Amino acid sequence: MADKLAVGIDIGGTKIAAGVVDEDGHVLARLKRETPTTEPLEVIDAIASITEEFRREHHIRAIGVGAAGFVDATQSTVLFAPHLAWRHEPLRDSVARRTGLPVLVDNDANAAGWAEWRFGAAQNEADLVLITLGTGIGGAIVIDGQPYRGQFGIAGEFGHMQVVPNGNKCECGNHGCWEQYASGRVLTRRARAAATDGTEFGKQLLADAGGTVDRIEGHLVTAHAKAGHAEATEWIADVGDWLGVGIANLAAALDPGMFVIGGGVSDADRLLIDPARAAFSRTLTGRGYRAEARIVRAHLGPEAGLIGAADMARITARRRRPASPGARARVRAAARTGRSPKPRR
Amino acid sequence: MADKLAVGIDIGGTKIAAGVVDEDGHVLARLKRETPTTEPLEVIDAIASITEEFRREHHIRAIGVGAAGFVDATQSTVLFAPHLAWRHEPLRDSVARRTGLPVLVDNDANAAGWAEWRFGAAQNEADLVLITLGTGIGGAIVIDGQPYRGQFGIAGEFGHMQVVPNGNKCECGNHGCWEQYASGRVLTRRARAAATDGTEFGKQLLADAGGTVDRIEGHLVTAHAKAGHAEATEWIADVGDWLGVGIANLAAALDPGMFVIGGGVSDADRLLIDPARAAFSRTLTGRGYRAEARIVRAHLGPEAGLIGAADMARITARRRRPASPGARARVRAAARTGRSPKPRR
Numbered sequence A, B: 001m002a003d004k005l006a007v008g009i010d011i012g013g014t015k016i017a018a019g020v021v022d023e024d025g026h027v028l029a030r031l032k033r034e035t036p037t038t039e040p041l042e043v044i045d046a047i048a049s050i051t052e053e054f055r056r057e058h059h060i061r062a063i064g065v066g067a068a069g070f071v072d073a074t075q076s077t078v079l080f081a082p083h084l085a086w087r088h089e090p091l092r093d094s095v096a097r098r099t100g101l102p103v104l105v106d107n108d109a110n111a112a113g114w115a116e117w118r119f120g121a122a123q124n125e126a127d128l129v130l131i132t133l134g135t136g137i138g139g140a141i142v143i144d145g146q147p148y149r150g151q152f153g154i155a156g157e158f159g160h161m162q163v164v165p166n167g168n169k170c171e172c173g174n175h176g177c178w179e180q181y182a183s184g185r186v187l188t189r190r191a192r193a194a195a196t197d198g199t200e201f202g203k204q205l206l207a208d209a210g211g212t213v214d215r216i217e218g219h220l221v222t223a224h225a226k227a228g229h230a231e232a233t234e235w236i237a238d239v240g241d242w243l244g245v246g247i248a249n250l251a252a253a254l255d256p257g258m259f260v261i262g263g264g265v266s267d268a269d270r271l272l273i274d275p276a277r278a279a280f281s282r283t284l285t286g287r288g289y290r291a292e293a294r295i296v297r298a299h300l301g302p303e304a305g306l307i308g309a310a311d312m313a314r315i316t317a318r319r320r321r322p323a324s325p326g327a328r329a330r331v332r333a334a335a336r337t338g339r340s341p342k343p344r345r
Helices: A040-055 A090-101 A106-117 A185-199 A200-208 A219-224 A231-253 A265-267 A272-281 A301-318 A325-337 B039-055 B092-101 B109-121 B184-197 B202-210 B217-224 B230-253 B262-266 B270-283 B301-318 B326-338
Strands: A006-009 A014-023 A028-036 A060-068 A076-082 A087-089 A103-107 A128-133 A136-144 A147-148 A259-264 A294-295 B004-009 B015-021 B027-034 B060-067 B078-081 B084-090 B103-107 B128-133 B137-143 B144-149 B258-262 B294-297
Touching: A006 A040, A006 A106, A006 A301, A006 B092, A006 B294, A014 A040, A014 A128, A014 A301, A028 A301, A028 B217, A040 A060, A040 B078, A060 A106, A060 A200, A060 A301, A090 A103, A103 A106, A103 B294, A106 A128, A106 A136, A106 A147, A106 A301, A128 A265, A128 B270, A136 B230, A147 B084, A185 A200, A185 A219, A185 A231, A185 A265, A200 A219, A219 A265, A231 A265, A231 A272, A231 B039, A231 B137, A231 B230, A259 A272, A259 A325, A259 B301, A265 A272, A265 B184, A272 A294, A325 B004, B004 B039, B004 B109, B004 B301, B015 B039, B027 B039, B039 B060, B039 B092, B060 B092, B060 B109, B060 B301, B078 B230, B092 B103, B103 B109, B103 B301, B109 B137, B109 B144, B109 B258, B109 B301, B128 B230, B128 B262, B184 B202, B184 B217, B202 B217, B217 B230, B217 B262, B217 B270, B230 B258, B230 B262, B258 B270, B262 B270, B270 B294
Parallel strands: A006 A060, A060 A103, A128 A259, A259 A294, B004 B060, B060 B103, B128 B258, B258 B294
Antiparallel strands: A006 A014, A014 A028, A076 A087, A128 A136, A136 A147, B004 B015, B015 B027, B078 B084, B128 B137, B137 B144
16 A cells, blocks of 8 residues: 555646645645746745655555646646646656655646546546536547547647637637636636626626725626526526537537536536536437436545655556556556456466 | 458448448448438448448458447447437347447447548557537547547537527427528528529529529539639638637647547538638637647548448457457557557466
């Protein structure tokens, strides 16, 4: 048991969340640090000191790092992380050198998707599509029990699929991206506009945020909706509607058995999921002639990313030799059942 | 050699194309039949008689059938085929009973995608996304050397991803589907409208079609474009532009190394592909920080479907016992190298 622990690290724009994760996905110990700066060297320092602290109490086998950004297909380099201002940062090798442990780096949504497949909402599914609604939209695909990253490691960027030609300007440089219509950013934008316009609800939101428009965030809308506020509920439903339309698009392409909805906006629960399901059923192509995917809320909450990163690192550390296709299949089968892969004879 | 042949059958709305296909994807013999009616029984009769004819000269091991429609995940039943008016047609077992051979049924685009991966444009790729532009848009996904069909068998229906909210009405019942903007149907629609409006180009097209508006088809536009006609070239480029935008969406989700463009509209070749590439490079999210997928024309032409169906049937017939994960991996590796899978020790 003791040799089956891994550290999971989730690097966000403002904080680092870390945990010691066992082979059942349980978090045995936790640490949080403010991301002191986005300077890569200081983040690596923070990861090293967190790991050192965990190692006093636990026998750690590997480190998994989830980061909000494009990670290359070899799970070693962060190609592009807008919030961290990183470009081609060789995070895996830097952390491995500092800690002497095997390290794996992945996109934070990929890590969360893996966790939901292994320990959360999609434990008995062959495939899974995870959609995280935070400020933007993140995504992950698990196919046949394997995280699917695409040829270059950047699959699952669902938020930047165009849903409205010449639509709202997106931070990615394009127009009409899905995350401009179905994410926390939409709620924040509407809330700040209402505050600026001085509507009744806007005034409430402004008061919630201590009188500063720029401090109004989408989660305030969610809180009002959960307390029964009609306008807030309608805003969440609008996000849910766009969520369902986009899910129908993904179902046309990928036809998974289950969509799992995570991220902060999923706190709205049925206020979000029910309208999404309705829009999905209304717009799915071939409806009536096919089985429909289930749409469920994620189970693991904000720790999904660190749990998944740790688990992937733990599994990968076991098979450090170049694996044959047969060995890969056994690892896959083991990942599914939770048992160790048998050595080849 | 002689025991490695399979029959491939491509069932279209108006004709059945069939061939004897060897393990290298070569078509050794061909037959075409008008689809006498869309009555399933008569189609099965036609398949049986075609197979009988092939068997006089060749030792056939299996039959692969590609059909334009939703095929279930067990590759046995056509769930829904609008052009054939089939609903839940158990085609595999019916043909197997009549012929005494193992039979596999798949969506025609899935079959074509498999053929392009095995023998065509994507032979050295890990993954492939095929987009066929015919009257509508078909699609197929190959991941890690395996056709990816989704949980219910219906993955790859890219044509019905919504790209314009409240856009053009689609035959599927929705509005704004991608195939309403990037397919042969678009060319046909514009050509017929021009003929009805009596524009100069419309008059030419009407003459090409013998004076009957309803006989004007998209391929006439392609022919004019290839002959240098400016307006025809622009129409093809417009389709290419929408093709590129949709490919950027698929790249955001799937990030494959290669997109292969097939179907009748791909006859326009660079007149279609160049504008598609331009639109793709212009709209791909994260451009500049990532490798870009290649976009290439399919290699196998209209026989891709029957070649792929035959090849899948041949490979599947080899592994009729329920396969272990290890055996599946060996079949996969064998499919990639063209060698027979080794029996397990």
